[in-house]
Amino acid sequence: MKSIQFPAHVADVMILVEADTPGELFSAALEGMNYILTGGHKQKVNRASDVYVEVTSGDRTSLLIDFLSEVLTLSYVNKAVYNDLHILKIDDKCIRARIMGSETNRFAEEIKGVSYHMANVKSNASGKLTSYVLFDI
Amino acid sequence: MINIKLNKINKYLWEIPKDPDQGMLVPCQVFAMEDMIEDIVKDRSLMQLRNVASLPGIRKAAMVMPDVHEGYGFPIGGIAAMDYPGGVISPGGIGYDINCGVRLILTEFAQAQLAPHLEALSGELYKEIPSGTGKGGRIQLNSQEMNKVLKYGAAWAVQQGYGETEDLERIESGGMLSMADPHYVSEHARKRGYDQLGTIGAGNHFVEVDIVKELYDEGAARAFGLSAGQVVVLVHTGSRGLGHQVATDYIRLMQTAMEKYDIRLKDRELACAPFNSSEGQQYFKAMCAAANYAWCNREIITWEIRNAWKRVFGASGGNLKLLYDVAHNIAKIEEHHVDGLTQTLLVHRKGATRAFGPGSRELPPEFCATGQPVLIPGSMGTASYVLAGDRGSMDLTFGSACHGAGRRMSRHAAKKIVQGPQLKQELRDLGIYVQAGSFAGIAEEAPIAYKDVNKVVETVHKAGIARKVARLEPVVVIKG
Numbered sequence: 001m002k003s004i005q006f007p008a009h010v011a012d013v014m015i016l017v018e019a020d021t022p023g024e025l026f027s028a029a030l031e032g033m034n035y036i037l038t039g040g041h042k043q044k045v046n047r048a049s050d051v052y053v054e055v056t057s058g059d060r061t062s063l064l065i066d067f068l069s070e071v072l073t074l075s076y077v078n079k080a081v082y083n084d085l086h087i088l089k090i091d092d093k094c095i096r097a098r099i100m101g102s103e104t105n106r107f108a109e110e111i112k113g114v115s116y117h118m119a120n121v122k123s124n125a126s127g128k129l130t131s132y133v134l135f136d137i
Numbered sequence: 138m139i140n141i142k143l144n145k146i147n148k149y150l151w152e153i154p155k156d157p158d159q160g161m162l163v164p165c166q167v168f169a170m171e172d173m174i175e176d177i178v179k180d181r182s183l184m185q186l187r188n189v190a191s192l193p194g195i196r197k198a199a200m201v202m203p204d205v206h207e208g209y210g211f212p213i214g215g216i217a218a219m220d221y222p223g224g225v226i227s228p229g230g231i232g233y234d235i236n237c238g239v240r241l242i243l244t245e246f247a248q249a250q251l252a253p254h255l256e257a258l259s260g261e262l263y264k265e266i267p268s269g270t271g272k273g274g275r276i277q278l279n280s281q282e283m284n285k286v287l288k289y290g291a292a293w294a295v296q297q298g299y300g301e302t303e304d305l306e307r308i309e310s311g312g313m314l315s316m317a318d319p320h321y322v323s324e325h326a327r328k329r330g331y332d333q334l335g336t337i338g339a340g341n342h343f344v345e346v347d348i349v350k351e352l353y354d355e356g357a358a359r360a361f362g363l364s365a366g367q368v369v370v371l372v373h374t375g376s377r378g379l380g381h382q383v384a385t386d387y388i389r390l391m392q393t394a395m396e397k398y399d400i401r402l403k404d405r406e407l408a409c410a411p412f413n414s415s416e417g418q419q420y421f422k423a424m425c426a427a428a429n430y431a432w433c434n435r436e437i438i439t440w441e442i443r444n445a446w447k448r449v450f451g452a453s454g455g456n457l458k459l460l461y462d463v464a465h466n467i468a469k470i471e472e473h474h475v476d477g478l479t480q481t482l483l484v485h486r487k488g489a490t491r492a493f494g495p496g497s498r499e500l501p502p503e504f505c506a507t508g509q510p511v512l513i514p515g516s517m518g519t520a521s522y523v524l525a526g527d528r529g530s531m532d533l534t535f536g537s538a539c540h541g542a543g544r545r546m547s548r549h550a551a552k553k554i555v556q557g558p559q560l561k562q563e564l565r566d567l568g569i570y571v572q573a574g575s576f577a578g579i580a581e582e583a584p585i586a587y588k589d590v591n592k593v594v595e596t597v598h599k600a601g602i603a604r605k606v607a608r609l610e611p612v613v614v615i616k617g
Contacts, residue, residue, distance in 0.1 A: 006549060008547040008549055008550060009207070009547055010180050010206050010207050010544050010545065010546065010547050011206055011207065011208065011213060011544045011547075012209070012548075013548060013549070039575075039577060058392065058393055061405075062389075062392060062405075066389060069385050069389070073325050073328075073329065073382060073385075076271075076329050076378050077325070077328045077329060079271055104271060105271055105272070106269060106270065106271040106272060106574075107269075107270040107271045107339075108270075108575065108577065109270070109339065109340070110270040110338050110339040110340055110617070112233035112234050112381040112384075113233035113381050113384055113385050113388075114385070115209040115210075115406055116209075116388070116392070116405035116406050116408070117208075117209030117210055117404060117405065117406040118209070119405070134209055136209065136232075136233045136234075136381075137340055137548065
């Protein structure tokens with residue numbers, strides 16, 4: 001099971017994601033990012049072409065941030081919101097996935113970057129994986 | 138609240154002493170009046186500032202201006218000058234929006250001439266200047282054109298007929314950093330920038346029509362071409378998706394590079410490399426290219442403003458002339474006087490504006506006596522200021538001043554207490570026409586979410602960093 005919270009941040013937007021598995025954590029973070037991009041509004045538009053994404057990083061925290069950055073770039077370049085994540089492979093340093101979503105002609109918010117600041121994928125006291133992710137708006 | 142010891146040096150300057158146990162190589166300096174300190178200590182800005190003081194090669198002090206607020210890695214409103222070329226360069230010390238900046242355009246109109254046409258002008262500006270996110274501009278670059286934009290900046294816009302040659306000398310660094318190398322800008326970044334020239338984006342970016350409400354320094358105002366009651370236009374935007382991607386690419390690269398140079402930091406977002414390393418050089422050349430893109434962007438937006446103005450007023454509208462264009466997210470190689478010697482340093486400004494004082498060789502001749510124009514936008518609906526760089530800035534802050542009001546409230550909190558439609562009407566009742574992409578965007582940018590720009594400006598004025606020249610008040614606000 002996964003959860004997404006939006007703790008306050010004075011200048012930008014932060015999410016706190018929690019999940020049982022790495023895949024769910026990445027899925028929750030993607031959902032949080034898309035919520036910011038769309039303002040929480042669902043758009044009934046054309047389906048975007050599926051995209052295969054492969055990201056390699058030094059550790060699992062960097063991997064989470066780098067994955068979100070890659071999807072954010074693809075969102076802006078392809079003018080699409082990628083709501084569905086199908087993970088083909090994931091470990092601490094690599095993720096390979098297929099992302100699916102819808103075209104859009106407008107984003108509710110402009111995310112300038114996905115920051116490493118305060119990001120730290122770790123297990124909390126309940127044994128769930130958790131991390132903050134800060135988005136520069 | 139973070140418990141950090143702040144010593145009062147004078148009415149406008151506070152210091153966190155150098156503490157080697159915290160990894161600090163220099164002290165931290167906070168420029169603020171006493172009644173601003175309570176807000177400053179509420180977020181993590183001072184902790185972030187203390188981390189900046191640990192960066193290899195940092196000189197004199199890690200500094201913040203009175204509009205400081207928490208960022209990521211570096212606080213917003215921060216200045217850090219490093220040894221050149223041996224100190225580090227940190228993309229987080231510039232920010233994702235490379236060369237986010239402000240320009241002020243002078244018109245020949247006074248308020249009374251504009252008043253009957255305010256609504257028409259606001260409509261034309263909103264139609265002419267693409268805003269929001271996801272929508273491209275009217276210019277679609279190909280790869281070769283992109284290389285020229287990245288290399289030549291605002292000069293490319295002028296050459297293509299999107300600007301005037303006289304504009305270039307009124308832009309910081311002539312609107313072009315010569316060390317730009319398009320080769321180091323990734324394909325991802327280029328794809329995000331091909332269709333975004335001439336667009337302002339969203340968030341706190343805007344085009345605003347203001348009235349000069351008060352003059353504080355008649356001589357400087359004259360030199361700047363400002364007069365009481367004059368209509369001026371303020372533009373605030375940056376390098377759009379291209380710059381954001383350059384920052385993302387190189388923050389990521391620096392994460393892995395640091396191990397090579399045995400650099401260990403408390404915050405990943407401070408990721409850096411020695412300026413004279415291959416990674417440092419690649420980033421600097423890409424940053425210069427992104428900065429050039431931003432200057433080109435603001436030049437094309439100026440062309441769009443000139444178009445809209447002409448459509449409303451025709452030939453009787455006169456000429457729109459650029460006063461100045463300043464960057465507030467950038468790293469520059471500059472000469473400064475430190476420890477009794479003139480030294481070349483790499484100055485990071487993240488949410489801080491260059492404010493060179495009188496006599497600076499970098500300034501156009503007409504500003505040599507006054508000091509550089511410094512443009513400080515307030516929040517939507519509040520005052521903005523034109524300042525002049527003062528001698529104190531060169532002594533105290535590596536020739537730097539504040540950049541705006543600084544946020545004091547999260548976007549989420551602002552949207553909870555402010556109703557966009559209501560705020561729009563309230564501003565309209567005050568004579569301010571707001572055209573925006575969404576009511577949520579208006580609420581997020583409500584004046585209540587920002588610090589008091591008057592106090593921020595008063596601090597830098599009284600500290601001798603940059604003196605007040607004019608206060609502006611908006612009558613039209615265009616936002617994404």
